[in-house]
Amino acid sequence: MNILIVDDDALVCQSLELLLGNEDDFTVVGTANNGREALVQIEKKAPDLVLMDIRMPEMDGIESTKEIKSRWPEMLIMMLTTFQDEQNIRLALQAGAEGYLLKSTAVANMAKQIRALSAGSSVLDADVLKQLVKPHADALAGLTKRESEIAECIAQGLSNKEIAAHLFLSVGTVRNTLSVILDKLELRDRTQLAIYYWKHQTNR
Template sequence: MKILIVDDDPLVCQSLKVLLSRECDMEVIGTANNGAEAITSCRELVPNVLLMDIQMPVMDGIQATRQIKQQWPNIQVMMLSTFKDEKNIRLAILAGAEGYLIKSTKVSSMAQQLRALVSGSTVLDATVLKQLTQPAEREELEQLTPREKDIAALVAQGLSNREISEQLYITEGTVRNTLSIILEKLELRDRTQLAIHYWKKYNSTMDR
């Protein structure tokens, strides 16, 4: 297993390199200090696995993961972070990461999780999994303004931007901009995901 470690803390990179290199089936082939360097290193070194921090200068781990998975879908990404908040976890998974571990994870356990990742399993730290399965503190619908709710509902009904603009008496540009804001708030990629999300969650909320 060829591993690339990506972290803006040189001490973390070196420590993980030394400890993981002791595993007989693991080879740390390089380190990178940010997401942009990680992309360059993937091109030059072709690792099997990235062990990647989230918060880094120049380019963060989530942005890097998104680009790396687009260019090299077979490279697997294990996020390694001090953050356990749901937003970062969901963004990492949406970007294409197959695993998410907390930095306090013991190296012996980390090695086992990396092996599981390479074998095809999705790996989530127990505390991360708990965070994901806890009920939200508030209904997601409350994040949207009345206009955003209207547009989300019409997207879910299959209307185009032009049709939405005509129905709400606003410009298509306003629809596009508002839709981008909705997707960002709800951490969704496109209008298809928004429609699915709406019918799964919003409909039940509105019917209460």
């Protein structure tokens, strides 16, 4: 997997490039110090995934993510930041990011989460999840109780096998129910479902 690292801290870029570069299935194809540089690097290097900081000069991670998604919709973006406030989490997901990890994440776990993201799962750090509240009743009101349970599990990054074990269902039932949920909400895949789930949040 080809990865581009975007962070205005040169030491962070160098550290991540070294550490992630030691993973057999990862290749760090470049680094960028802000969102504008990221766009240039993507044009040149065509990475599979971008590790994106939020607060950066010239163009921040949120604006850069919006621009990347408008130009390269299939590009995977993992926000990697020290910020875990609810506003930044929501803005990142709304901009199109598929994952949100904290820089305090151990490299081994970060590599695991990057692989999960590449495999089609959404990734939200456990501490980040705590910032998000339960979904608004209206947003997912069309789902049955079982469908809602499965949607929540998917939003938490669980695989079909893990959901089946958690809810005492067969993997086939989880797969079929997921298809029904996607049809009801007019979504394409489980990543879109997870993002939809967390976008439609409010206090109640």
